Amino acid sequence: MALLEGKNILVTGVLTEASIAFHIARLAQEEGANVVLTSFGRTMKITQAIARRLPSAAPVVELDVSDPEHFEALAGRVGEHVDRLDGLVHSIGFAPKGAFDFLGASWEDVAPALNISAFSLKGLAAASLPLMSPGGAVVGLTLDAEFAWPGYDWMGVAKAALESTNRYLARDLGPQGIRCNLVAAGPISTTAANHIPAFKQFEKWGEHAPLGWDISDPTPAAKACAALLSDWFPATTGEIVHVDGGYHATGY
Numbered sequence: 001m002a003l004l005e006g007k008n009i010l011v012t013g014v015l016t017e018a019s020i021a022f023h024i025a026r027l028a029q030e031e032g033a034n035v036v037l038t039s040f041g042r043t044m045k046i047t048q049a050i051a052r053r054l055p056s057a058a059p060v061v062e063l064d065v066s067d068p069e070h071f072e073a074l075a076g077r078v079g080e081h082v083d084r085l086d087g088l089v090h091s092i093g094f095a096p097k098g099a100f101d102f103l104g105a106s107w108e109d110v111a112p113a114l115n116i117s118a119f120s121l122k123g124l125a126a127a128s129l130p131l132m133s134p135g136g137a138v139v140g141l142t143l144d145a146e147f148a149w150p151g152y153d154w155m156g157v158a159k160a161a162l163e164s165t166n167r168y169l170a171r172d173l174g175p176q177g178i179r180c181n182l183v184a185a186g187p188i189s190t191t192a193a194n195h196i197p198a199f200k201q202f203e204k205w206g207e208h209a210p211l212g213w214d215i216s217d218p219t220p221a222a223k224a225c226a227a228l229l230s231d232w233f234p235a236t237t238g239e240i241v242h243v244d245g246g247y248h249a250t251g252y
């Protein structure tokens with residue numbers, strides 16, 4: 001049986017073919033899942049076009065995680081395509097330019113970063129709850145927030161909040177049989193990554209990662225997400241799985 005046979009999975013964050021979420025959706029379909037995507041605003045049309053490049057074209061429902069009304073409507077919109085959800089992927093990150101200047105950032109720069117990149121994990125999980133089946137999984141993506149990375153600044157603080165949100169979600173959804181885990185991916189060249197002014201500094205990652213690292217390859221991170229969505233991690237929740245070539249375990 002394929003890894004995700006018969007599962008219905010909601011995947012946020014498909015923007016381009018480079019998006020980590022595109023590869024999660026692709027692998028999920030290859031492993032037998034039925035996938036529904038989300039997108040928002042002007043990017044809806046782009047996501048709809050990219051959705052047709054998946055092994056089988058996936059429907060796209062609207063979700064702007066900064067709009068509480070979109071969360072209220074989410075279960076209804078997703079319910080037009082599937083009768084239940086077995087998995088949910090949070091692959092969303094955004095921070096205004098000013099948030100990448102740690103000492104100079106204003107609250108106006110920081111608030112959207114925290115809202116869209118961290119608080120939205122709670123919003124997405126809570127809004128999907130009416131459709132989520134026991135045994136279901138929530139999976140999100142972080143960049144290891146244990147360290148103060150060069151140039152990552154308030155996005156790093158948002159990732160620390162995301163990681164904490166994951167643990168609290170695991171606490172509150174565990175009794176309903178729902179697991180919540182994150183993948184701490186190494187750097188991958190995507191739209192969000194290229195929005196980070198100092199992303200170039202991450203390009204040496206592969207020199208220090210014991211297994212090496214290819215910043216143009218989102219598949220290792222996507223595979224880990226697919227595994228966490230599957231039934232093969234039945235007793236794992238509140239966890240962060242590093243998919244970074246082993247960089248986190250070294251002294252660099």
Ligand code: NAD
Nearest residue numbers: 013015019020064065092093141142187188190191192193
């Ligand atoms: P990406 O740009 O392809 O995806 C980011 C997504 O966030 C886009 O689809 C965008 O539409 C969506 N988004 C932004 N604001 C939104 C909003 N208000 N409502 C709904 N969606 C919104 O980039 P990516 O690198 O694939 O990012 C996916 C996730 O992976 C992010 O959480 C990112 O921080 C994380 N991550 C990325 C890297 C990397 O180096 N690329 C490393 C570790 C973790």
